[in-house]
Amino acid sequence: MDPVQLWNAIKEELRESISTGFSFANYVDTLTPLQVLENKNNTVTLHLSTNHEQVADEWLNPSSSYYLAFMQAAMTATMKLYGQPTFIVPSVTYISPQPTSLFEVPATDAAPEQQNATDTSPVAADFVTQSILxxxxxxxxxxxxDENREAYAVAQAVADNPGTQWNPLxxxxxxxxxxxxxxxxxxxKVLENNPNAKVKFITTEDFINDFTEALRRGQKETEAFKREYRSTDLLLVDDVQFLAGKEKIQEEFFNTFNAITRENHxxxxxxDKLPKEIPGLEMRLVTRFGQGYSANITKPDLPTRVAILRNKSDQENLNIPNDVIDEIAAAVDTNVRDLEGVFNQVAGKLRFASQPVTVDTARDILETMNFKRQRAITIPIIQDTVAKFFDVTVQDLNGKKRNKEIVVPRQIAMYLARELTQDSLPQIGRAFGGKDHTTVMHSTEKIDNAIENDALLADQVQKIREELSN
Ligand SMILES: Nc1ncnc2c1ncn2[C@@H]1O[C@H](COP(=O)(O)OP(=O)(O)OP(=O)(O)O)[C@@H](O)[C@H]1O
Known part of the structure; x- marks a missing residue:
């Protein structure tokens, strides 16, 4: 979730309750969104910062705060707009005082160069985004x-030996x-190994905002921005696809990149995609981004989804029954964030409603959250249905027999797995007794052609499809 977008939406809501003018300008407009963190317990923390101690006090002391209740209500209303039944927690950080007093409007209209014309002392880059891991x-x-093993391994290698071989990752x-x-x-991990390391995590949007703000403030701040970014030991930048089409930002990013890697940092x-597929990304950045190591993560298959849920249940000592985990894992095949969303609801029921969670409870939650209540079509379900239809066994489909009575059903099952599940060719191959992905490809092509030319086979495939969707 983008912190700036979220904060803007909350501000819109706040306008309903806090009168625009003095209060709004001083207690709301002085807050800067830093980061949104999605917590385990189905809450979201919005990190905001302010340079004014009095403003921080207002938001941080529930007993004396006048506006906090309005803020909370605005946040809940906004999350509903986002379609999420999530609570949001504001967290306001007070960042070093500014020379202006709270109710003074800073003189932003004066040209920064003029303000600092004779002052040569370096400026602190305390306006840039604070890194929060x-x-x-x-x-x-x-x-x-399997879907993330390569990325996981290379990430560990980078954490153990940063700045050596895989740069950038x-x-x-x-x-x-x-x-x-x-x-x-x-x-x-880098901070665990070396607590003094300068680690900076930012989104691309943060980089864009920080640079734009530095430029707006003037030359000294722009220098401060460069010092801040270029002196990192480890720079973590999320979602670089958002650099697309922003020429001036790309140039600054290129220079930052070079300065850091030159120092072997x-x-x-x-x-969300390979650099060469990002439209409007300059060739020199495409080349730089690809010069280290690029690792892909793909959607988790059913056993991985089960493992993720089991892991979370163990981590949180929740002891969620296996059939509940299977039900959720089968229904939520979009991504891990969605999987966690459903998990958090189940965890909430266990913790706060102190009621046992059954498959029916899970189904209700899945339905409320718009995940299909019926079982997702998985490879084992396809294998079972095809085996019954052709009167062969699942072992035959997964085995090596080459007679036509087995080969055609096996090819049809692979074809339907390709069509009806999100699983990749290698995943399908593995599910059919460890076959190569080229075998799956060959089988799906064969059935594709056969459907065109063989009406009986086309009819059989259609009947199985219908059976599966019931
Ligand atoms: N393999 C995994 N094991 C455990 N948790 C996972 C795994 N993959 C994702 N998650 C969890 O899923 C949630 C979403 O992951 P994350 O924010 O890293 O996704 P992302 O790929 O960066 O998505 P986006 O592109 O939307 O930013 C996080 O809470 C993360 O901890």
């Missing part, structure tokens, strides 16, 4: 599986699949 994002809490893949988790695990990037 989520302590939960560690290697120990990450479930390693780029982790890429779809939303909610663990890219940020792995990236921050590197940061946490480490950079880790995440992206």
């Amino acid at each position: 989520n302590p939960e994002f560690r290697f120990e809490t990450f479930v390693s599986s 780029l982790i890429y893949g779809g939303v909610g699949l663990g890219k940020t988790h792995l990236m921050q695990a590197i940061g946490n 480490q950079i880790v990037l995440t992206s």
